[in-house]
Amino acid sequence: MRKLALSDEILMQIEKSARYIGGEKNSVMKDKNLIDVRFVMCFPDLYEIGMSHLGIQILYDMFNSFEDTWCERVYSPGMDLHNIMKEQHIPLFALESQDPIRDFDFLGITLQYEMCYTNILQILDLSNIPIHANKRTWDDPIVIGGGPCAYNPEPIAEFFDLFYIGEGETQYRALLDLYKKDRANNTSREEFLLHASSIPGIYVPSLYEVTYKEDGTIESFSPKFENVPATVRKEIVPDLNDTYYPLKPVMPFIKATQDRLVLEIMRGCIRGCRFCQAGQLYRPIRERSLETLKKYARDLIRNTGHEEICLSSLSSSDYTELQELLLFLIDECDAKKINISLPSLRIDQFSLDVMNKVQDVKKSSLTFAPEAGTQRLRNVINKGLTEEDILNGAHLAFEGGWNKVKLYFMLGLPTETIDDIKGIGKLCNEIAKEYFETVPKEKRNGQKIQITASTSFFIPKPFTALQWAPMNTEEEFREKAYQTRLGIMEQLNQRSIKYNWHDTDVSVLEGIFARGDRKIAAVIEDAYKKGCIFDAWNETFQYDLWKQAFEDCNISMAFYTTRHRADDEVFPWDFIDIGVSKKFLLREWHNALAEKVSANCRKQCQGCGAAGYGVGLYCP
Amino acid sequence: MKLRIRFSKFGPIKYVGHLDMMRFFQKAIKASGIPVKYTEGFSPHQVLSFAAPLGVGTESESEYCDLELTESTGIETYFEPLNREMCDGLTILGFYELPEKAKNAMASVQGASYRILFNDEKAISLLTDSVNTFKSSDSVLSYKETKTGTKERNLKEAVYDIYAQDGELYFTCDASSGGNLKPAALLEGLFKPYGLSFQPWDYHIIRTEVFARNEKEELVPLYDGFKELVSRS
Numbered sequence: 001m002r003k004l005a006l007s008d009e010i011l012m013q014i015e016k017s018a019r020y021i022g023g024e025k026n027s028v029m030k031d032k033n034l035i036d037v038r039f040v041m042c043f044p045d046l047y048e049i050g051m052s053h054l055g056i057q058i059l060y061d062m063f064n065s066f067e068d069t070w071c072e073r074v075y076s077p078g079m080d081l082h083n084i085m086k087e088q089h090i091p092l093f094a095l096e097s098q099d100p101i102r103d104f105d106f107l108g109i110t111l112q113y114e115m116c117y118t119n120i121l122q123i124l125d126l127s128n129i130p131i132h133a134n135k136r137t138w139d140d141p142i143v144i145g146g147g148p149c150a151y152n153p154e155p156i157a158e159f160f161d162l163f164y165i166g167e168g169e170t171q172y173r174a175l176l177d178l179y180k181k182d183r184a185n186n187t188s189r190e191e192f193l194l195h196a197s198s199i200p201g202i203y204v205p206s207l208y209e210v211t212y213k214e215d216g217t218i219e220s221f222s223p224k225f226e227n228v229p230a231t232v233r234k235e236i237v238p239d240l241n242d243t244y245y246p247l248k249p250v251m252p253f254i255k256a257t258q259d260r261l262v263l264e265i266m267r268g269c270i271r272g273c274r275f276c277q278a279g280q281l282y283r284p285i286r287e288r289s290l291e292t293l294k295k296y297a298r299d300l301i302r303n304t305g306h307e308e309i310c311l312s313s314l315s316s317s318d319y320t321e322l323q324e325l326l327l328f329l330i331d332e333c334d335a336k337k338i339n340i341s342l343p344s345l346r347i348d349q350f351s352l353d354v355m356n357k358v359q360d361v362k363k364s365s366l367t368f369a370p371e372a373g374t375q376r377l378r379n380v381i382n383k384g385l386t387e388e389d390i391l392n393g394a395h396l397a398f399e400g401g402w403n404k405v406k407l408y409f410m411l412g413l414p415t416e417t418i419d420d421i422k423g424i425g426k427l428c429n430e431i432a433k434e435y436f437e438t439v440p441k442e443k444r445n446g447q448k449i450q451i452t453a454s455t456s457f458f459i460p461k462p463f464t465a466l467q468w469a470p471m472n473t474e475e476e477f478r479e480k481a482y483q484t485r486l487g488i489m490e491q492l493n494q495r496s497i498k499y500n501w502h503d504t505d506v507s508v509l510e511g512i513f514a515r516g517d518r519k520i521a522a523v524i525e526d527a528y529k530k531g532c533i534f535d536a537w538n539e540t541f542q543y544d545l546w547k548q549a550f551e552d553c554n555i556s557m558a559f560y561t562t563r564h565r566a567d568d569e570v571f572p573w574d575f576i577d578i579g580v581s582k583k584f585l586l587r588e589w590h591n592a593l594a595e596k597v598s599a600n601c602r603k604q605c606q607g608c609g610a611a612g613y614g615v616g617l618y619c620p
Numbered sequence: 621m622k623l624r625i626r627f628s629k630f631g632p633i634k635y636v637g638h639l640d641m642m643r644f645f646q647k648a649i650k651a652s653g654i655p656v657k658y659t660e661g662f663s664p665h666q667v668l669s670f671a672a673p674l675g676v677g678t679e680s681e682s683e684y685c686d687l688e689l690t691e692s693t694g695i696e697t698y699f700e701p702l703n704r705e706m707c708d709g710l711t712i713l714g715f716y717e718l719p720e721k722a723k724n725a726m727a728s729v730q731g732a733s734y735r736i737l738f739n740d741e742k743a744i745s746l747l748t749d750s751v752n753t754f755k756s757s758d759s760v761l762s763y764k765e766t767k768t769g770t771k772e773r774n775l776k777e778a779v780y781d782i783y784a785q786d787g788e789l790y791f792t793c794d795a796s797s798g799g800n801l802k803p804a805a806l807l808e809g810l811f812k813p814y815g816l817s818f819q820p821w822d823y824h825i826i827r828t829e830v831f832a833r834n835e836k837e838e839l840v841p842l843y844d845g846f847k848e849l850v851s852r853s
């Protein structure tokens with residue numbers, strides 16, 4: 001029987017102790033004496049969040065398919081255990097072997113959202129690994145970051161030895177081979193990092209120097225040594241049918257946030273919404289074939305016994321063989337008694353038929369993401385959805401018996417005026433009107449139309465056309481949420497409309513980290529020392545402490561959020577080449593300001609640059 | 621037909637709570653291919669019932685769950701496949717066929733037996749004495765705080781058999797839905813006269829069997845009287 005790192009005494013006192021015991025079905029045990037590289041993969045949030053993430057499962061599967069490597073997992077301990085570990089000096093451990101993290105060769109941290117940054121420090125701190133990369137020795141693992149936030153790694157650069165830019169499936173083997181060779185040759189840690197910088201997709205922050213202008217923006221960003229590349233190009237998997245996929249995913253004992261099978265159907269998105277970072281980062285579009293997906297689905301169902309399956313992609317309606325795939329899944333899942341959890345689909349007769357088959361119409365709702373209240377502003381952000389599309393879709397659905405509609409909007413988009421904000425209420429009202437016109441009173445069976453409008457605050461992200469845009473101030477955000485509510489209350493059908501919005505504090509921080517530079521690291525460290533942790537969780541987020549940290553570090557928040565950026569500003573993330581050119585993004589930024597729409601990849605290539613990878617489905 | 625599954629649970633998996641165990645079994649059962657019956661409607665689920673919830677931190681030599689099946693022949697061939705779906709620490713011990721009208725596992729439970737190991741030297745040295753005192757008393761009262769006030773219970777009525785051996789405690793007690801006795805309550809009653817009290821990590825509980833009552837009102841293991849389809853030798 002495996003021995004646990006924590007005593008019964010501790011495990012009996014803390015919440016959900018099953019988070020920390022490992023041993024889940026399909027978790028991988030190896031003999032550590034027979035392997036060369038020990039890798040531990042970390043998602044810096046609670047177990048049930050981290051276990052829901054497909055990316056880690058893919059890499060876990062890949063690493064463990066290497067005979068010389070054993071990959072394990074670690075997540076953020078909950079606050080109860082965190083405090084016990086600090087008090088009793090218990091080092092953080094990996095779930096499989098229950099060995100201390102510090103004993104590993106690599107600690108890989110996935111960066112899925114900016115608000116996990118203090119939890120990275122928690123992981124390093126509890127593992128007794130120096131927080132600053134330049135203080136580490138060969139007694140410490142190589143700390144490597146990856147995932148969407150690695151596309152602007154600068155705010156957390158000094159905490160990492162390496163970043164992996166792009167999809168993890170392609171270059172890890174080369175990195176591990178280099179590591180084995182260098183360790184066998186007694187190479188120094190610095191020398192190893194230098195060698196690693198020549199592997200495609202690998203960014204070694206310590207090998208670059210940044211200088212700043214007087215106004216605080218970047219003057220230059222350049223390698224310290226001759227043979228270190230000036231730009232790091234994103235890695236992608238050329239063929240999604242010929243790569244790793246976790247067909248035996250680890251099955252958590254406690255309920256993960258996403259307790260279901262995941263079929264990743266494609267990467268990339270044809271749409272080109274100007275606010276969307278993922279839409280650019282994962283270009284060009286690549287699909288998994290129907291045949292591959294059928295095989296994956298069958299294997300996954302057989303291997304896991306899961307009761308639910310879902311599709312994963314940025315815009316499932318754009319998958320070319322969606323109809324065939326859904327019809328296959330409906331058949332297969334009906335026979336095996338598995339629920340299909342549908343992604344949000346463009347509403348048309350086909351998607352309504354599918355929804356009708358797999359969901360209870362009375363309980364399910366239609367989802368639209370117009371993102372902005374008027375066509376003018378939707379043109380600014382290049383969101384192709386029109387009011388007509390929404391009303392037509394709603395009309396069809398109302399005829400089919402649906403009466404719940406969810407709408408998602410953003411506040412604070414560039415060029416937004418009060419008309420756009422009032423447009424949110426108006427659009428909701430039109431939908432309610434459509435319902436009353438479509439469904440005569442005698443057919444409503446006592447049902448009411450329920451419209452839920454939710455707004456989030458727009459945060460400009462790197463590698464989007466709106467990366468130049470100033471973000472709103474907190475006051476502006478609050479005022480806009482208030483105006484949205486007033487706008488809804490002015491409507492004839494206001495009683496059918498419910499309005500939800502989030503608070504602004506987290507958005508401000510997220511905005512700072514998203515477009516932050518190396519100077520932000522000091523604030524993150526200071527905030528962690530002040531007690532900030534689990535910032536993604538409402539109940540633990542401490543905005544006052546964060547504000548204090550910015551003040552103490554003498555860093556202006558507004559510099560990163562509300563400041564106007566010139567077209568030729570050097571951004572902290574410019575050294576990363578995601579295949580989509582800055583020239584294209586700038587053109588799109590100007591198109592946005594001119595309210596000009598750009599066609600999607602399928603209709604007409606916009607020459608974004610991602611064609612350079614030579615594998616895009618619609619690229620010339 | 622209805623199938624009763626007997627299994628044991630040891631090691632770190634004792635920290636997996638009752639609801640999570642149910643979810644684990646649902647998946648394992650599905651993956652094993654047993655022809656299990658599902659409810660109708662939009663989210664079909666298995667007709668699965670567990671006997672007596674096992675507390676977090678407790679190991680067990682003998683646990684039960686019942687399952688409704690759509691077929692009744694060849695069920696024993698799923699014994700090994702189901703065992704392969706278990707993870708470290710869980711072992712399927714036997715399959716038993718229940719008649720259609722049999723009460724489900726949960727409703728059948730009347731008693732349970734436990735074995736308790738102590739980490740505390742003092743408790744071990746006082747054990748035989750405390751058991752003897754318990755046996756010779758007419759009543760040993762335990763108090764439980766409830767919403768409606770303090771409830772008093774005579775432990776003597778809830779404990780059917782008790783003895784100490786090699787510093788370990790063995791007992792059989794009421795585990796019915798109305799009168800389930802928690803091992804911690806008994807330990808409190810046993811050691812209170814000696815001024816000893818325990819934290820849950822001062823001892824280690826193993827449930828050794830779960831019982832129903834037969835026609836003669838005798839306590840018998842939950843599998844007793846049913847046709848054994850297959851079991852671990």
Ligand code: SF4
Nearest residue numbers: 601605606608611619
């Ligand atoms: S190169 Fe053209 S088709 Fe390819 S991703 Fe860019 S815009 Fe789309």
